Amino acid sequence: MKSIRVALGQVQPVLGDVYANADKHMAFIDRAVEQGADVVVFPELGLTGYLLRDLTYQVARRIDDPDIEKLIGASQRIDVLFSFVEESAAHRFYTCSVYASGGRVIHVHRKIYLPTYGLFEEGRHFSRGESLNSFAVAEYRAGIAICEDVWHPSVPYLLSVAGMDVLYVPAAGPGRALGGDPHSGSQLFWERLIRTYAQLFTCYVVFVNRVGFEDGVFFFGHSAIAGPDGEMVGKVESHDERLEIFSLDLASIRKERYRTPLLRDEDVHFTQRTLARLVEGQ
Amino acid sequence: MQRDRAMDICRKLETSVAGAVPVLVGFLRDEILKTGHRNAIFGLSGGIDSAVVAYLAVLALGKDHVYPLIMPYRESSQASVNDARQVLADLGLQERMFDITPQVDAYFSCQERATHLRRGNKMARERMSIIYDQSVVYQALPLGTSNKTELLLGYGTQFGDLASALNPVGDLFKTQVRAIAGQLSVPESIRRKAPSADLWQDQTDEDELGFSYEDADAILHLLVDERLTEEEVVRQGFQGELVDQVMRRIRQHQYKRRMPVIAKVSSRTIGIDFRYPRDWGM
Known part of the structure; x- marks a missing residue:
């Protein structure tokens, strides 16, 4: 297995301005291509900004919208993982992330866990994603989980x-x-969190966080990658916009899974039986 | 016991802001620049809160973009004016002085039985009226200088010193403002003196409030940040009467922390179901 060069696109979106944000994404994509990255990853709602409230209705796009297709088209040059407010045919609104490669959509993940407490009000505006799966990219399998999704270990x-x-x-x-x-x-x-998951699931975890302020709320950036041994592979040491590239050595997954075969020993049938019994008991 | 417990909590509050300055500076820069402005304006009283705002604003925008106004009344303490001047000298800022005596005295010349409170409120609103007028001259956004202790206790004048476009210190208790003043090397005389709204001669905040800022900060932290009940705060060693007084002030002054309440008659009412972030307009 080879290594992949991942570009962390730590952007500061303009709240509610899909066009400005799409332009910024394209500029970051250009830079990532120039620097020889295999994939460029953007943060949650990088195309729209986060604290949308009623703007949700205005910034939502169908996945076949020309604004979205433009970014999918850019994946002919480099794989692109980007995020926006997706409107379904039934006019439901989702926080989604798309993995595009070779000019087409490989995978769409709709955020499952919508935080609606404290400063968060996602459940007020968004529908909850209802499916989860991993997908194949070239020589490896990837999964996408958006922000709060990974605060749920399931x-x-x-x-x-x-x-x-x-x-x-x-x-x-x-x-x-x-x-x-x-x-x-x-x-x-x-x-x-990312170090723990990386070690427990003996995989790489690529965390891409946005930067900037929205109505006084500060997004801290510091995008980072943890490796299958639980150690940090790299970190963007900044609260500002950055594009930084790190190499993930896929061979180290093989080594780590042999050394610590947690996945081999994981008993999904036991989990399934116990979970069914516990849920039924509730 | 109350004193010891309060001091312990205040030390913890001070420590917690060790990394706050870059966030506050980033907040000012980001939230001001995105409005299309480059300048900030505010009243410089000679007290610690507005001094801290001055230092933060200079770090965020550069000294050529920061416009503090000194606005004494004839009874204001000369020491306060001197302290404000020391901040200007330290930061290399130009002095801009507006004596509010003529307009305040003109108004009260036919309001003979005006209380200290009415006079103090009038002066605070007179000053804010000047700040907003001068904000046009300097194309600057007015910055708030009320800290979290004052905002929670309602210790400020609605549409007076509580008014602003942005407030960098509104989530910092007085104790934390003092800690940040230390980090920013605000002049010692300002950091050491008894806090005063300077509403009349020899006034101090703590005399007027009837309790110390340390006690207030500790109780507010427990009630607000830690969500303790009044009974739980009393069990930590604080006097029941004081805790009750603080809680009553928080509730009594809630209206000062909100936009005016609007009678709902339509299907979309501002503030109720017309919900947009401020940054929408930027």
Whole structure:
């Protein structure tokens, strides 16, 4: 197996301006191509901004909308993972991330867990995604989980059962709960989270977080990649817009899965039986 | 016991803002520049809150884009004006002085029985009226200087010092503003003196409020951030009467933290189901 060069597109979207954001995505794609990346990954709702509220209705696009097709078309040059508000034929609105390659859509993930507490109000505006699967990209399998999705361990677990070498996590993570550390509590938690998942599922976790402020809410960036041994592969040490490229050595997955065969030993039938019994008991 | 517990909590609050300055500077820069403005304006009283705002604004925008106004009344303390001047000198900012005595005295010359409170409120609104007028002259956004302690206790004048377009210190308790003042090397005389709204001679905030900022910050932190009940706060060693007084102030002054309440008659009412972020308009 070879290595893949992943470009972390840590953008600062303009709230509600799909055209400006699409232009920025195209510029980042150009730079990622120039720098020889295999895939460029953008954060949650990079095409629209996050704190949309009633703007959801205006910025939503069908997946066959020309604005979206333009980005899918750009994947003829480099694989692109981007995120926007997707409107279904039945006029439901989803936070979605698309993996496009070779000019076509390989996979669409609709965010399943919509945080609606504290500063979050996603459940007010969005429908919940209802399916989850991993997908094949060239020589490896990937999964996508958007932000809050990975605060539910069942999501990476299910993706791992489906087969996952790389977990892409587009996020709009706000910095909050400042502590004594120069980084916020939420930022430190994210780093622990991706390292833990990477180690437990012996896969790469690629976390791409947006930057900038919306109505005073601060998105902390610091996109990062953790490797299958739980160590950090690389980190964007910045709260600002950045495009940074890191290499993922896919051979290290093989080595790590031999050394620590957690996935081999995972008993999905036991999980299935126990889960069914516990859920029934409730 | 109350004093010791309050001081412990305040030390923790101080430590928690170790990494806050870059966030506050980023907030000012981002939220101002996206409006199409490059300049900030605010009242510089000589107190610690507006001094901290001045230092943050200079870091965010550069000294040529920061317009603090000194607006004394004839009874204002000369020491406060001197402290404000020290901030200007330290930051290399030009002095802009507006004496509010003529308009305030003209109004109260036919309002003989005006209380301290009415006079103080009038002066605060007179100053804010000047800030908003001068904001046009300097094409600058008015910055708020009310901290979280004041906002929660309602210790401020509605449409007076509580007015602003952006407030970088509104999520910081007084104790935390002091800690940040230390990080920013705000002059010692400003950091050490007793906080005063300077509404009349020899006034101090703590005399007027009837409790210390340390006690207030500790109780507010427990009630608001930690979501403790009043009984739980009392069990931590705080006097029941004081906790009750703080809680009553929070509730009593909720209206100052909200836009005016609108009578709903249509299907889309501003603030109720017409919900857009401020940044929508940027």
